């Protein structure tokens with residue numbers, strides 16, 4: 001789930017968001033893209049993750065590129 005927010009408090013549980021890395025995956029139907037080392041804000045209580053607009057744009061570019069290549073499974077690191 002990609003969500004964007006600049007708040008430092010988790011809107012779900014009120015926990016503290018901390019910068020960290022996460023793994024993003026997208027199922028495109030004919031192919032699956034896995035992106036590792038994605039920068040995110042992660043809630044230290046419930047583990048919910050937020051990705052910045054800039055990172056989300058980057059992910060979209062990579063996913064679109066993978067779709068064009070038509071590979072079944074693509075695993076990449078950011």
Ligand SMILES: [Zn+2]
Nearest residue numbers: 010013043046
């Ligand atoms: Zn939370």
